[in-house]
Amino acid sequence: MSTGWSWGYDRYEPERERLIESLCALGNGRFATRGSAPECPAGPVHYPGTYLAGCYDRRRSAVAGRTVTNEDMVNLPDWTPLHYRCRPDGGPPGDWLTPDSPELRHHHVRLDLRTGTLTRQLFFRDAEGRALRVVHTRIVHMGDPHLAAQRSTFRAYGWSGTVEVESVLDGAVTNAGVARYRNLEGRHLTGHRSGFEPGGTAWLTCRSHAPGTRLALAVRTVTTPSVPAARTATPTAPVQTYRLPVAPRHAASVVKTLALRTSADRPPGDPRAEACAEAAGASAFPRLLTTHEAAWRRLWEQGELHVPGESGRILRLHVFHVLQTLSPHTADLDAGVPARGLHGEAYRGHVFWDELFVLPYLNLHFPEVARALLMYRHRRLPAARAAARDIGATGAVYPWQSAGSGREETQELHLNPRSGRWLPDHSRLQRHVGSAVAHDVWRYAQTTGDRAFLHAEGAEILLEVARYWAGAARYDPDLRRYRMRGVAGPDEYHDAYPGAATPGIDDNAYTNATAAWVLARGLDLLAELPAARCAELAHQLSLDGGELARWEDVSRRLYIPFHHGVISQFEGYGDLAELDWEGYRARYGDIRRLDRILEAEGDTVNRYQATKQADTLMLGYLFRPRELHELFARLGHPLDDDTWPATEAYHLRRTSHGSTLSSLVHGWLRTRTMGADAWRYCEEALLGDVADLQGGTTGEGIHLGAMAGTVDLVERGITGLEAGPEGLRVKPVPLAQIPRFSFTICFQGHRGVRVRVLPGRLAVRVPASPRGPVPVLLPDGRRVCVAPGEERWFRL
Numbered sequence: 001m002s003t004g005w006s007w008g009y010d011r012y013e014p015e016r017e018r019l020i021e022s023l024c025a026l027g028n029g030r031f032a033t034r035g036s037a038p039e040c041p042a043g044p045v046h047y048p049g050t051y052l053a054g055c056y057d058r059r060r061s062a063v064a065g066r067t068v069t070n071e072d073m074v075n076l077p078d079w080t081p082l083h084y085r086c087r088p089d090g091g092p093p094g095d096w097l098t099p100d101s102p103e104l105r106h107h108h109v110r111l112d113l114r115t116g117t118l119t120r121q122l123f124f125r126d127a128e129g130r131a132l133r134v135v136h137t138r139i140v141h142m143g144d145p146h147l148a149a150q151r152s153t154f155r156a157y158g159w160s161g162t163v164e165v166e167s168v169l170d171g172a173v174t175n176a177g178v179a180r181y182r183n184l185e186g187r188h189l190t191g192h193r194s195g196f197e198p199g200g201t202a203w204l205t206c207r208s209h210a211p212g213t214r215l216a217l218a219v220r221t222v223t224t225p226s227v228p229a230a231r232t233a234t235p236t237a238p239v240q241t242y243r244l245p246v247a248p249r250h251a252a253s254v255v256k257t258l259a260l261r262t263s264a265d266r267p268p269g270d271p272r273a274e275a276c277a278e279a280a281g282a283s284a285f286p287r288l289l290t291t292h293e294a295a296w297r298r299l300w301e302q303g304e305l306h307v308p309g310e311s312g313r314i315l316r317l318h319v320f321h322v323l324q325t326l327s328p329h330t331a332d333l334d335a336g337v338p339a340r341g342l343h344g345e346a347y348r349g350h351v352f353w354d355e356l357f358v359l360p361y362l363n364l365h366f367p368e369v370a371r372a373l374l375m376y377r378h379r380r381l382p383a384a385r386a387a388a389r390d391i392g393a394t395g396a397v398y399p400w401q402s403a404g405s406g407r408e409e410t411q412e413l414h415l416n417p418r419s420g421r422w423l424p425d426h427s428r429l430q431r432h433v434g435s436a437v438a439h440d441v442w443r444y445a446q447t448t449g450d451r452a453f454l455h456a457e458g459a460e461i462l463l464e465v466a467r468y469w470a471g472a473a474r475y476d477p478d479l480r481r482y483r484m485r486g487v488a489g490p491d492e493y494h495d496a497y498p499g500a501a502t503p504g505i506d507d508n509a510y511t512n513a514t515a516a517w518v519l520a521r522g523l524d525l526l527a528e529l530p531a532a533r534c535a536e537l538a539h540q541l542s543l544d545g546g547e548l549a550r551w552e553d554v555s556r557r558l559y560i561p562f563h564h565g566v567i568s569q570f571e572g573y574g575d576l577a578e579l580d581w582e583g584y585r586a587r588y589g590d591i592r593r594l595d596r597i598l599e600a601e602g603d604t605v606n607r608y609q610a611t612k613q614a615d616t617l618m619l620g621y622l623f624r625p626r627e628l629h630e631l632f633a634r635l636g637h638p639l640d641d642d643t644w645p646a647t648e649a650y651h652l653r654r655t656s657h658g659s660t661l662s663s664l665v666h667g668w669l670r671t672r673t674m675g676a677d678a679w680r681y682c683e684e685a686l687l688g689d690v691a692d693l694q695g696g697t698t699g700e701g702i703h704l705g706a707m708a709g710t711v712d713l714v715e716r717g718i719t720g721l722e723a724g725p726e727g728l729r730v731k732p733v734p735l736a737q738i739p740r741f742s743f744t745i746c747f748q749g750h751r752g753v754r755v756r757v758l759p760g761r762l763a764v765r766v767p768a769s770p771r772g773p774v775p776v777l778l779p780d781g782r783r784v785c786v787a788p789g790e791e792r793w794f795r796l
Contacts, residue, residue, distance in 0.1 A: 115293040364447065470554050483507050671718060714738060766786045
């Protein structure tokens with residue numbers, strides 16, 4: 001159930017519990033806690049988890065006769081556990097109650113998106129008619145990034161006596177939230193110690209193995225009525241036990257207030273002492289709730305998107321989870337964009353290219369957060385340079401999967417759950433991630449006007465990626481063009497040619513086209529830089545005229561393969577066999593993970609024209625039609641009016657949509673071209689997580705890129721919005737299912753520029769300020785300025 005600003009579930013269904021835990025997770029951009037039931041430990045049904053942005057640990061595992069190393073986002077000690085049982089007057093204690101208890105009669109979960117508050121309500125009744133209502137209210141404080149709190153209230157019906165409550169801080173946790181990874185080492189915490197402060201605050205300290213981040217969690221437990229606690233502690237778990245008197249009309253409550261500190265905090269200090277002091281000094285729960293709600297109110301003012309109806313509710317949930325993962329607090333951290341948010345352990349919490357889909361939203365609403373995420377990439381530029389040297393290349397090679405250090409974290413083996421076989425993983429050949437980082441740098445600067453970043457850290461990133469592409473290209477005298485061999489594209493299905501002894505495919509169209517784009521932008525950037533900065537970079541990077549001449553040549557002569565009048569996915573793609581799509585759908589139903597199906601059959605997807613997700617068609621997502629035509633014209637491949645539509649239709653028929661990003665990209669493309677099937681893909685993108693369309697993956701963590709991308713699809717896709725130095729360019733396209741909406745952006749120093757779209761009309765309102773007017777470029781070529789304090793409507 002979802003209504004207005006709430007997202008809820010009316011009954012307890014164990015098979016949905018992990019989905020609920022992910023979708024109802026709470027976070028503040030620094031850390032997040034899954035929306036798990038506080039009564040239940042990790043097991044087949046429940047999986048509590050708390051994750052800290054940028055906190056990783058590296059461990060070795062023995063898999064399939066090999067030793068592999070993986071770096072995982074660490075599951076931190078669980079601060080939420082609260083166990084309880086009833087003792088009626090004159091009777092023995094009952095069993096510990098959980099949502100799985102047979103006495104459970106009602107269960108309701110409600111997530112308040114406006115205030116970032118999670119409420120779980122449980123109602124138990126035993127055979128004698130005695131009942132207990134329990135209400136848990138949880139927050140992860142958006143105002144103070146070190147705090148979280150949980151209030152549990154107990155009401156008795158038809159009996160009086162005591163509720164025995166155990167408040168636990170559980171350090172005996174592992175990373176075990178993804179079944180595919182359970183053969184890998186999941187013990188990431190060591191050196192546990194626990195105890196109590198004189199005032200009763202429980203504390204627990206531990207550290208990760210490598211790099212050895214020290215962690216301290218302190219929990220202050222307060223009961224109403226106030227009763228003494230019995231305290232026990234093992235190295236991994238301080239426990240406080242209370243006996244709370246209850247009776248009809250006399251409720252009792254327990255409030256747990258968490259403070260989380262680490263050795264990575266700035267300024268550095270003693271994590272345990274700071275956590276204990278902060279927990280002990282934190283406000284009471286009502287005050288914490290008030291300040292938390294105020295912080296969320298400020299976020300919504302800046303990050304608002306309003307779309308009527310059910311689509312709007314889902315989009316609001318998506319914005320909510322983006323802001324919980326990447327809030328203004330993130331700007332103070334050294335953290336990237338985890339592909340599955342801070343919501344679970346899928347992809348081991350790694351950073352992929354998903355920022356390509358997330359940064360457009362942040363650029364328009366929270367530019368300081370977008371800049372911080374690009375600084376994560378800049379700090380790892382030395383590692384990217386080292387990665388290039390390791391393969392005999394120049395420039396910078398960003399890893400397909402990044403974590404703490406910036407080295408390549410892509411696993412060497414991956415498990416196919418269908419066959420049970422461990423297989424080589426060649427996805428690290430997706431060199432196009434470097435182009436995505438460079439693209440993010442350029443688009444951020446164009447959108448925000450932050451030329452200072454572009455000329456400083458941004459220039460170093462973009463130029464080093466360009467240098468790699470120029471060096472990686474190999475001239476083919478027969479084609480009289482440059483080629484990129486031995487790569488993998490966004491598709492991920494094709495990592496080798498059929499029967500080949502070595503991995504990689506040649507001339508992936510997306511990879512080559514984006515490499516050409518990066519080289520061209522690198523030359524543009526050098527041309528616009530002040531002379532002193534240009535000379536500084538030339539000296540720092542040892543750039544000379546001969547190398548730049550090669551950049552120019554490669555940017556114009558990279559090879560783009562075509563077949564049957566369409567852009568190929570890669571050289572030789574058109575020669576692969578056609579798949580019996582209908583036959584496989586009839587046999588398997590869901591064929592999104594066609595690669596696993598074929599491998600389990602003893603076949604390989606490398607033999608077929610079958611694509612996991614948008615690959616060649618990503619070019620239409622990344623570049624507006626005008627940009628795409630300019631790019632291909634520069635490469636000597638002018639696109640006529642038929643080539644791109646034919647390319648889109650060709651590849652769309654051969655895509656299984658095995659990634660949540662695929663329906664998003666296709667929805668974007670079909671919306672912009674007003675395709676009759678546009679809504680089909682948009683709706684699938686919207687429902688990807690809330691309906692768990694990928695079959696159990698949402699419970700392992702939400703898909704952050706897809707969530708942010710659906711918001712961007714409305715704000716930039718339907719609106720045709722481009723924010724740049726010349727102003728706000730708009731070119732709306734009608735989408736019947738989302739005919740009207742509004743959102744507020746930051747632009748040219750104005751915070752709160754409001755855009756409203758209605759059928760055939762568009763309005764721009766600029767808040768009153770001493771800043772200059774905002775230029776708006778309309779589809780008919782008009783350029784209109786909207787003054788501060790003014791709203792103007794335009795007919796389209």
